[in-house]
Amino acid sequence: MSLGRTAAAAYAVLVLVVVLAPAVVVRAAGDRGAGAGVVGSADLLGAGAVVGVVAAVVAWRRVSAPGAAGPASRWIAALGALGVLATGATAVPTIALHAVTGVPDGPTLAPVLWAGALAVAVLCAETVRRRLLRWLTDEETHGR
Amino acid sequence: MPQLTRRQLLAAGLGAAGSLAAGGGLAGRLWPLLGREDLVPGAAPDLALPATAWSTTADRLTFAAVGDTGSGGRQAMAVADRMARGYQASPYGLVTHLGDLCYYGRVEDRFDDVFVRPMRPLIDAGVRFELAIGNHDGDLHHSDESLAEIDAELRLLGTPARTYTTSHGPVDFFYLDSSAPGLFGADATAQVEWLDDALASSANQWKVVCLHHPLFSSGSHGSTPGARNVLGPVFARRSVDLVLSGHDHHYERTRPVDGVTYVVSGGGCKTTPVGRSRFTAAAASALQYLHVDVAGDRLTGRSVRADGVVLDRFELRAREGR
Numbered sequence: 001m002s003l004g005r006t007a008a009a010a011y012a013v014l015v016l017v018v019v020l021a022p023a024v025v026v027r028a029a030g031d032r033g034a035g036a037g038v039v040g041s042a043d044l045l046g047a048g049a050v051v052g053v054v055a056a057v058v059a060w061r062r063v064s065a066p067g068a069a070g071p072a073s074r075w076i077a078a079l080g081a082l083g084v085l086a087t088g089a090t091a092v093p094t095i096a097l098h099a100v101t102g103v104p105d106g107p108t109l110a111p112v113l114w115a116g117a118l119a120v121a122v123l124c125a126e127t128v129r130r131r132l133l134r135w136l137t138d139e140e141t142h143g144r
Numbered sequence: 145m146p147q148l149t150r151r152q153l154l155a156a157g158l159g160a161a162g163s164l165a166a167g168g169g170l171a172g173r174l175w176p177l178l179g180r181e182d183l184v185p186g187a188a189p190d191l192a193l194p195a196t197a198w199s200t201t202a203d204r205l206t207f208a209a210v211g212d213t214g215s216g217g218r219q220a221m222a223v224a225d226r227m228a229r230g231y232q233a234s235p236y237g238l239v240t241h242l243g244d245l246c247y248y249g250r251v252e253d254r255f256d257d258v259f260v261r262p263m264r265p266l267i268d269a270g271v272r273f274e275l276a277i278g279n280h281d282g283d284l285h286h287s288d289e290s291l292a293e294i295d296a297e298l299r300l301l302g303t304p305a306r307t308y309t310t311s312h313g314p315v316d317f318f319y320l321d322s323s324a325p326g327l328f329g330a331d332a333t334a335q336v337e338w339l340d341d342a343l344a345s346s347a348n349q350w351k352v353v354c355l356h357h358p359l360f361s362s363g364s365h366g367s368t369p370g371a372r373n374v375l376g377p378v379f380a381r382r383s384v385d386l387v388l389s390g391h392d393h394h395y396e397r398t399r400p401v402d403g404v405t406y407v408v409s410g411g412g413c414k415t416t417p418v419g420r421s422r423f424t425a426a427a428a429s430a431l432q433y434l435h436v437d438v439a440g441d442r443l444t445g446r447s448v449r450a451d452g453v454v455l456d457r458f459e460l461r462a463r464e465g466r
Contacts, residue, residue: 021170022178029179030219033415033431035451039218044184072148076155083163090174097183101216101248101257110184132155139151 004071005064011078012060015085019052019118020045022090043107047115055085055122062129073136081129088121180393182413183248186218188261189225193269197235203349203440205313206234210433211242211356211390212278213412216257220413222450223431224262230435230448237271238312239263240319241301242390242409243278243356251297259300274310275303276319278356278390307335309342314438316348320355320375322389327357328370336374343382349466350438353379353387360406360423363392364416379404383463385443388434394418395434395447395455396427405460409434409447426456441466 023044030039063078096117103109148156198206208227213220227239245251246258260267267273277294294306306321318339321327326335343351357368359376368391379387380402390410396418398406406423411432418427431450436443441462447455 021175025175025179026184029415030222033219033411033429033450034222035449035453038451039186039222039431041184041218072152076152076159079163080155080159083159083166086163086170087166087174090170090178094174094178094181094183097185098248100185101183101254103185107187110186114184136149136151136155139149 007075008060008064011063011082012056014082015059016052016056018082018086019055019089019122020048022093023048023114025090043111044114047111048118051115051118051122055118058122058126069133069137073133077129077133077136080132081125084128085121085125088124089118092121092124093117180414180416182215182217182219184218185216186221188221189228189265191225191228191232191265193228193231193265194235195268196237196270197231198237199235200237200313203314203438205238205315205438206236207238207240207312207315207436207438208236208433209240209242209354209388209407209409209436210412211388211408211410212244212393212414213241213262214244214246214254214258215248215413216254216262217413219415219431219450220258221262223412223433224266226448226450226452227263227433228265229452230433231266231269231271234435234437235269236435239266239271239273240317240352240354240388241273241275242354242388243276243322244390244410244412245275245278245297245301247413251293251300255300273301274317274319274354275301276354276356276389277306277321277323279323307338309346311348314349314440316346316351318342318346318351318353318384320353322355322357322368322371327374332374336378339375340378340382343378343384346382349441349462350386350443351382351384353384355387355389357391358389358396358406358408358410359387360396360398360401360421361389361392361408361418362396362421362424362427363394363408363410363418363429365392376402376404385460385463386445392416392418394427394429395432397425397445397447397456397458398423399425403463405458407434407445407447425458428455430455 027041310317359372387406393410393414393416396408415429418429435446443460445458
């Protein structure tokens with residue numbers, strides 16, 4: 001496997017970890033306080049895994065597929081987006097959950113809300129990546 | 145190595161700085177916040193309990209004590225479910241709530257979510273709830289709005305006042321307002337004098353004081369500054385047996401201090417770390433409640449974690465002459 005492919009795979013794994021991490025934090029807190037498995041969080045982990053795998057595949061394609069931008073620009077944009085994703089994947093679900101306190105619980109509310117919030121964070125990160133890449137590509141196209 | 149453009153250098157530098165800041169923010173603030181709070185909605189306990197199954201006599205009482213339950217989230221539901229299961233195993237007719245009934249909003253708006261839904265099995269079984277008001281129950285206690293919030297909470301729970309006494313079987317309970325200004329402002333002297341008189345005139349076998357802010361705690365808030373000086377001598381002089389509090393989100397029991405045992409039972413929906421101090425007999429950062437059996441001259445307490453594990457068990461003997 002070439003260095004570029006290895007780096008792309010590592011980046012995709014990082015994206016998956018970043019998206020899954022908040023659900024792992026919630027689960028760990030519940031297990032620590034109440035004993036393993038008492039405070040259910042499998043639905044959040046499942047929602048995080050679904051969004052995380054999709055985000056990881058998309059991220060892998062973005063950094064590994066050749067395009068108009070050079071590899072340096074692609075990687076700089078991708079790493080910038082990762083910072084946004086890392087913050088957003090925790091902050092957006094936290095804000096969303098805080099906003100719905102008081103909404104009666106149904107079995108799907110928490111995982112749907114969680115997945116939706118993560119999807120918003122992924123979209124924010126993708127928007128940042130695209131804009132950053134366009135800004136960098138402009139300079140490459142129009143000279144230094 | 146390819147030569148980077150100015151924009152690439154700028155973006156790479158800002159990206160690196162941003163990622164470092166994001167990593168620091170996540171590890172230092174966001175993840176601890178997410179782990180500390182109880183924001184995920186949860187299903188309410190679904191148990192049907194036999195009504196009024198407890199037996200309270202002149203020398204026998206079983207009660208539960210829990211604090212800081214006010215999230216309405218999954219962890220709160222897990223504790224409420226354990227309390228209901230605790231009732232199934234050893235029925236009790238009284239819950240002393242140690243304050244902070246409502247987080248994340250106004251109690252008038254959230255009363256169903258933070259109290260009625262989680263406690264429904266116990267409410268339907270006829271269990272009585274008595275509240276010691278907490279700081280989150282009123283936010284800034286000096287404002288009219290926060291005092292109105294406290295009044296709403298007392299009214300919703302049918303609590304007679306911010307400070308009051310009740311008597312159940314062999315135990316007299318004394319509920320205090322430990323927030324400012326209740327304990328530390330202009331009203332403080334009046335409350336302490338009232339408490340001193342109430343304790344002096346109490347003729348029951350056991351005296352249990354309930355207040356939100358702990359006099360002794362090794363947790364994140366810690367021992368409440370000044371409270372020990374104001375209340376400690378009164379508790380010792382009037383031979384209080386047990387002081388129950390919340391505020392810190394953990395369980396902790398002290399060794400007897402001037403004959404008085406202090407318990408923090410604040411793991412009603414969140415957990416925060418707890419250490420050990422020279423006064424600590426037992427401590428755990430856990431979602432829990434306290435199950436107390438009083439039988440004659442013995443009081444037995446069990447701190448029960450949400451999964452049913454008993455974190456601590458202690459026994460007190462009645463004071464001589466009672």
